Amino acid sequence: MVGRPRSEVAREAILKAALDIVRERGFGQLTADGLAAAAGVGKQTIYRWWSSLAEVVLEATRMVARQIDVPETGSLEGDLAALLAASFRYNRGANSLRVVLGGLMAEAQLAPEFAPKFAAFIEERRSVLRGVMLRHVPADRRDDVEAAVDMMFGAMWYRVLVGHAPLDAEFARTLARLAAAPHCDPRR
Amino acid sequence: MVGRPRSEVAREAILKAALDIVRERGFGQLTADGLAAAAGVGKQTIYRWWSSLAEVVLEATRMVARQIDVPETGSLEGDLAALLAASFRYNRGANSLRVVLGGLMAEAQLAPEFAPKFAAFIEERRSVLRGVMLRHVPADRRDDVEAAVDMMFGAMWYRVLVGHAPLDAEFARTLARLAAAPHCDPRR
Amino acid sequence: MVGRPRSEVAREAILKAALDIVRERGFGQLTADGLAAAAGVGKQTIYRWWSSLAEVVLEATRMVARQIDVPETGSLEGDLAALLAASFRYNRGANSLRVVLGGLMAEAQLAPEFAPKFAAFIEERRSVLRGVMLRHVPADRRDDVEAAVDMMFGAMWYRVLVGHAPLDAEFARTLARLAAAPHCDPRR
Amino acid sequence: MVGRPRSEVAREAILKAALDIVRERGFGQLTADGLAAAAGVGKQTIYRWWSSLAEVVLEATRMVARQIDVPETGSLEGDLAALLAASFRYNRGANSLRVVLGGLMAEAQLAPEFAPKFAAFIEERRSVLRGVMLRHVPADRRDDVEAAVDMMFGAMWYRVLVGHAPLDAEFARTLARLAAAPHCDPRR
DNA sequence: CATTAAACGAGACGGTACGTCATGTCTTTGA
DNA sequence: TCAAAGACATGACGTACCGTCTCGTTTAATG
Numbered sequence: 001m002v003g004r005p006r007s008e009v010a011r012e013a014i015l016k017a018a019l020d021i022v023r024e025r026g027f028g029q030l031t032a033d034g035l036a037a038a039a040g041v042g043k044q045t046i047y048r049w050w051s052s053l054a055e056v057v058l059e060a061t062r063m064v065a066r067q068i069d070v071p072e073t074g075s076l077e078g079d080l081a082a083l084l085a086a087s088f089r090y091n092r093g094a095n096s097l098r099v100v101l102g103g104l105m106a107e108a109q110l111a112p113e114f115a116p117k118f119a120a121f122i123e124e125r126r127s128v129l130r131g132v133m134l135r136h137v138p139a140d141r142r143d144d145v146e147a148a149v150d151m152m153f154g155a156m157w158y159r160v161l162v163g164h165a166p167l168d169a170e171f172a173r174t175l176a177r178l179a180a181a182p183h184c185d186p187r188r
Numbered sequence: 189m190v191g192r193p194r195s196e197v198a199r200e201a202i203l204k205a206a207l208d209i210v211r212e213r214g215f216g217q218l219t220a221d222g223l224a225a226a227a228g229v230g231k232q233t234i235y236r237w238w239s240s241l242a243e244v245v246l247e248a249t250r251m252v253a254r255q256i257d258v259p260e261t262g263s264l265e266g267d268l269a270a271l272l273a274a275s276f277r278y279n280r281g282a283n284s285l286r287v288v289l290g291g292l293m294a295e296a297q298l299a300p301e302f303a304p305k306f307a308a309f310i311e312e313r314r315s316v317l318r319g320v321m322l323r324h325v326p327a328d329r330r331d332d333v334e335a336a337v338d339m340m341f342g343a344m345w346y347r348v349l350v351g352h353a354p355l356d357a358e359f360a361r362t363l364a365r366l367a368a369a370p371h372c373d374p375r376r
Numbered sequence: 377m378v379g380r381p382r383s384e385v386a387r388e389a390i391l392k393a394a395l396d397i398v399r400e401r402g403f404g405q406l407t408a409d410g411l412a413a414a415a416g417v418g419k420q421t422i423y424r425w426w427s428s429l430a431e432v433v434l435e436a437t438r439m440v441a442r443q444i445d446v447p448e449t450g451s452l453e454g455d456l457a458a459l460l461a462a463s464f465r466y467n468r469g470a471n472s473l474r475v476v477l478g479g480l481m482a483e484a485q486l487a488p489e490f491a492p493k494f495a496a497f498i499e500e501r502r503s504v505l506r507g508v509m510l511r512h513v514p515a516d517r518r519d520d521v522e523a524a525v526d527m528m529f530g531a532m533w534y535r536v537l538v539g540h541a542p543l544d545a546e547f548a549r550t551l552a553r554l555a556a557a558p559h560c561d562p563r564r
Numbered sequence: 565m566v567g568r569p570r571s572e573v574a575r576e577a578i579l580k581a582a583l584d585i586v587r588e589r590g591f592g593q594l595t596a597d598g599l600a601a602a603a604g605v606g607k608q609t610i611y612r613w614w615s616s617l618a619e620v621v622l623e624a625t626r627m628v629a630r631q632i633d634v635p636e637t638g639s640l641e642g643d644l645a646a647l648l649a650a651s652f653r654y655n656r657g658a659n660s661l662r663v664v665l666g667g668l669m670a671e672a673q674l675a676p677e678f679a680p681k682f683a684a685f686i687e688e689r690r691s692v693l694r695g696v697m698l699r700h701v702p703a704d705r706r707d708d709v710e711a712a713v714d715m716m717f718g719a720m721w722y723r724v725l726v727g728h729a730p731l732d733a734e735f736a737r738t739l740a741r742l743a744a745a746p747h748c749d750p751r752r
Numbered sequence: 753c754a755t756t757a758a759a760c761g762a763g764a765c766g767g768t769a770c771g772t773c774a775t776g777t778c779t780t781t782g783a
Numbered sequence: 784t785c786a787a788a789g790a791c792a793t794g795a796c797g798t799a800c801c802g803t804c805t806c807g808t809t810t811a812a813t814g
Contacts, residue, residue, distance in 0.1 A: 003789030004779045010791075028298040031769060042792040047771070099297075105349055106294035109287070110216035115351070122350050146353065147362045150346055151339040157349070158342030161293055162310050163303070165334065174335045182369050191758025192810045198760075219800060230761045235802065383786070404674035407774060418787040423776065475673075481725055482670035485663070486592040491727070498726050522729065523738045526722055527715040533725070534718030537669055538686050539679070541710065550711045558745050567763030568805040574765075595795060606766040611797065 006049070013039040014046060015060040019100065022057060027103025030057070054107035054114045061100055062121055064090065070128060076136035081176035083132055084152060087125075088167040091160055101160050129153060148179045194237070201227040202234060203248040207288065210245060215291025218245070242295035242302045249288055250309055252278065258316060264324035269364035271320055272340060275313075276355040279348055289348050317341060336367045382425070389415040390422060391436040395476065398433060403479025406433070430483035430490045437476055438497060440466065446504060452512035457552035459508055460528060463501075464543040467536055477536055505529060524555045570613070577603040578610060579624040583664065586621060591667025594621070618671035618678045625664055626685055628654065634692060640700035645740035647696055648716060651689075652731040655724055665724050686717075693717060712743045 017039040021030050030053055036043040050056045068090070071082030091098045108118035126149055133145050152175050159167050205227040209218050218241055224231040238244045256278070259270030279286045296306035314337055321333050340363050347355050393415040397406050406429055412419040426432045444466070447458030467474045484494035505525050513521060528551050535543050581603040585594050594617055600607040614620045632654070635646030655662045672682035690713050697709050716739050723731050 002781050003787080004791070006790070007779095026298070026300065032771075033769070036792090040792085042790095042794090043771080044773085044793090045791065048790075102297035106297035109290035109294035109349065110214070112214065112216075119350055119352060123352065126352075144362060144366060147343070147359065147366060150343040150353070151363065151366060154342035154344070154346030155335070155338040156342070158338055158345050161297065161345070162307055164307060164311065164314075165338070171335065174332055175339065178332060178335060178339065178366075178370055182366055190812055191756080192760075193812090194759070195810095220802075221800070224761090228761085230759095230763085231801095232762095232803080233760065236759075240802095381785080386786080402674070402676065408776075409774075412787090416787085418785095419775095419789090420777080421786065424785085478673035482673035485666035485670035485725065486590070488590065495726055495728060499728065502728075520738055520742060523719070523735065523742060526719040526729070527739065527742060530718035530720070530722030531711070531714040532718070534714055534721050537673065537721070538683055540683060540686065540690075541714070547711065547714075550708060551715065554708060554711060554715065554742075554746055558742055566807055567761080568765070570764070571805095596797075597795070600766085604766080606764095606768095607797080608767090608799090609765065612764075 007045075010039070010041050010045055011049070014041055014056060015063070018053070018056045019060045019064075022100045022103055023095065023097075026099055027057070027106065030103070052107075052111065052114060054104060054111060055117060057100060058104055058114075058117060058121055061097065061104060062124070064097065065121075065125060068128075070132065075180075076133065077176050077180035079132045079136070080129075080152065080180055081173045083129060084156065084172035084175055085169050087156060088169070088172055091167050098160055098163075101157075105157070105161060126153060144182065151175075152179050195233075198227070198229050198233055199237065202229055202244060203251070206241070206244045207248045207252075210288050210291055211283065211285075214287055215245070215294060218291070240295075240299065240302060242292060242299065243305060245288060246292055246302075246305060246309060249285065249292060250312075252285060253309075253313065256316075258320065263368075264321065265364045265368035267320045267324070268317075268340065268368055269361045271317060272344065272360035272363055273357050275344060276357070276360055279355050286348055286351075289345075293345070293349060314341060332370065336370075339363075340367050383421075386415070386417050386421055387425065390417055390432060391439070394429070394432045395436045395440075398476050398479055399471065399473075402475055403433070403482060406479070428483075428487065428490060430480060430487065431493060433476060434480055434490075434493060434497060437473065437480060438500070440473065441497075441501065444504075446508065451556075452509065453552045453556035455508045455512070456505075456528065456556055457549045459505060460532065460548035460551055461545050463532060464545070464548055467543050474536055474539075477533075481533070481537060502529060520558065524558075527551075528555050571609075574603070574605050574609055575613070578605055578620060579627070582617070582620045583624045583628075586664045586667055587659065587661075590663055591621070591670065594667070616671075616675065616678060618668060618675065619681060621664060622668055622678075622681060622685055625661065625668060626688070628661065629685075629689060632692075634696065639744075640697065641740045641744035643696045643700065644693075644716065644744055645737045647693060648720065648736035648739055649733050651720060652733070652736055655731050662724055662727075665721075669721070669725060690717060708746065712746075715739075716743050 014035065018030065018035055021035060021038060032043050032046060032053060035041075035053065035056070036046060039046075046053075046056065050059070068083070068086050071079045071086070073079050073082055090096070091101065104118055104121075108115045129149050129152060130145060133148060134142070137145060155171075155175055156167065159165055159171070165171070202223065206218065206223055209223060209226060220231050220234060220241060223229075223241065223244070224234060227234075234241070234244065238247070256271075256274050259267045259274070261267050261270055278284070279289070292306055292309075296303045317337050317340065318333060321336060322330070325333060343359075343363055344355065347353055347359070353359070390411065394406065394411055397411060397414060408419050408422060408429060411417075411429065411432070412422060415422075422429070422432065426435070444459070444462050447455045447462070449455050449458055466472070467477070480494055480497075484491045502525055505528060506521060509521050509524060510518070531547075531551055532543065535541055535547070541547070578599065582594065582599055585599060585602060596607050596610060596617060599605075599617065599620070600610060603610075610617070610620065614623070632647070632650050635643045635650070637643050637646055654660070655665070668682055668685075672679045693713050693716060694709060697712060698706070701709060719735075719739055720731065723729055723735070729735070
């Protein structure tokens with residue numbers, strides 16, 4: 001027999017409340033009791049479907065991140081700048097994901113069982129950026145593509161995590177230019 | 189009157205034990221009780237001189253990081269490669285700082301009062317890399333220096349934190365080449 | 377329409393499984409989920425017919441207790457000894473009810489709504505013992521009958537609950553002698 | 565070295581609050597969180613010194629029970645009646661221990677590790693009643709002393725637990741008379 | 753040399769959150 | 784309508800740490 005089906009209402013309430021709490025009060029203030037209360041849900045319902053709060057937040061974040069669509073400007077530099085700018089946009093302003101991403105990265109450092117799940121999310125994002133580059137870089141010039149991805153997303157995460165400088169459109173353009181130059185310059 | 193002076197023995201035992209615990213068992217396993225026991229010290233002695241465990245670890249880390257010396261190879265690319273390779277070396281092998289750095293970054297995300305102290309440490313390291321670049325980049329070509337620093341240290345931290353690829357000498361050379369090229373290319 | 381009738385199979389499986397679990401693992405280990413699983417039954421089926429697990433166990437226990445039959449030896453002391461010995465027998469050996477009775481008494485202390493139901497069961501047993509006494513004690517000597525019932529069943533429960541001494545045939549005879557003596561002593 | 569000494573204030577607050585809660589709301593309503601809050605104490609402070617709530621209540625109860633002093637009326641029946649009446653008095657009226665004793669008995673049934681500790685308390689009380697009897701019963705007539713103790717305290721506990729009849733002075737006298745008669749009647 | 757006062761080890765303290773367990777109810781499919 | 788299955792909201796559990804607070808002891812500089 002089948003039993004009562006999973007409540008979609010509860011699932012969405014949990015994901016939404018988790019994002020809200022982290023954004024408003026910080027990842028460190030997200031507690032299982034608090035999340036359950038905010039979502040109007042029993043604590044067990046959280047642990048039945050996710051094995052830690054970090055995974056709840058990761059799922060919510062992944063749903064947001066997937067809304068970023070792949071640009072098509074015609075040039076490598078243009079595509080990179082567009083994708084980076086779109087990514088940066090989620091880390092600015094009212095509904096910024098900055099503290100959310102910071103919290104996920106923190107959990108990945110502190111909780112060994114969460115690290116591979118977070119790494120899978122990171123790889124998902126990398127594959128988008130890598131795909132954009134591969135569209136423009138000829139097959140015989142791809143040695144530095146991975147390093148370029150690391151530089152761009154590395155720089156983005158560095159600013160997300162340390163907060164020493166803004167993630168604005170200008171920075172997106174600068175990163176795109178620096179990353180695109182060596183790959184497409186035929187004279188090098 | 190003056191009272192008993194601070195015990196240097198205790199101070200060093202705490203710093204050493206903190207690094208050891210984090211390296212061996214992970215930052216998440218570092219607890220005040222455990223550190224006090226490992227250092228043969230009362231818990232209050234920790235809190236008397238540091239306001240959180242993260243600051244103990246930061247102080248220990250800073251002492252290690254300062255041992256990295258500034259290279260002098262004659263070329264921008266050579267200096268960058270040398271500095272990056274030296275930095276990477278601390279995140280590999282037996283006494284790797286990887287989990288230590290990851291733990292500090294995590295704490296900076298979760299504990300607001302620790303963030304500025306960690307940011308100061310980050311800026312200390314950035315200033316070394318920036319100094320190397322400024323030695324080679326002419327004053328009228330310095331617009332992208334900050335972005336280049338972000339790309340290099342960003343890429344390093346990204347690999348430290350995510351662990352998707354190694355921090356080896358080849359990666360140091362690649363980053364140095366990509367970062368140096370735009371700044372010194374006379375044709376640009 | 378009448379709907380599906382109550383399943384007698386389920387009812388008996390529940391009563392049997394409840395007694396088994398309590399006897400084998402203790403009353404404290406009897407849980408609704410565990411009982412449902414052991415009886416091959418849905419949890420709701422338990423709650424539909426009983427309002428607590430204690431009532432399931434009480435019903436099962438009552439069915440066992442009613443198998444004790446009223447003795448007819450000819451003397452008060454003989455009848456008392458026989459009834460007590462028969463009662464004691466259920467609290468010894470392989471299928472002992474000791475933990476079952478202890479558990480019921482415990483629930484009566486902790487769950488106010490169960491207490492009157494348990495008290496009714498107690499009164500049912502008292503009335504059997506009282507009936508035996510009334511058969512032998514003349515109407516003008518009945519002042520202490522209630523107290524005698526309390527002493528005999530009190531002593532029995534005391535040993536059931538505390539376990540400091542055995543409930544054997546000798547104790548049955550001793551109790552019967554002490555309880556019968558004052559009532560039948562013509563010199564008093 | 566020594567460390568901070570145990571707080572006597574906390575100890576007494578816990579014992580007092582435990583008794584108060586059980587008396588006012590019932591043993592089943594005594595929770596670790598509630599007790600800690602009522603006593604103004606951390607939960608760990610309870611578990612540091614007692615291994616379960618039942619043991620807290622047992623210690624508090626023992627302190628009360630020890631206030632019952634041993635009577636000295638000159639006759640067996642008088643001493644028994646006095647001791648029983650004094651014991652009964654704690655189970656009546658405003659500060660009645662009835663629900664406390666019921667709760668302890670319940671816990672002894674449900675928690676195997678508590679049972680021996682409760683049995684020791686029971687034996688402590690039995691030894692007082694036994695001592696009273698031994699003062700009056702000659703050495704060659706002591707065969708039934710244990711059974712008499714079981715009958716008296718058994719009857720008391722039976723009424724405490726089931727509540728079918730009052731624990732008043734008259735019941736104390738009746739029990740004393742029934743229990744004393746066989747032991748001291750030289751004609752029997 | 754005796755006093756003074758801060759630092760020290762030990763460890764108990766009031767708290768907060770954890771992740772688990774059990775309760776009694778609800779919601780599905782199937783008989 | 785009843786039944787099995789199993790998800791649900793609730794709430795207590797006992798544990799782990801936190802950062803603070805006594806204790807009695809140790810250690811230098813001051814008087």
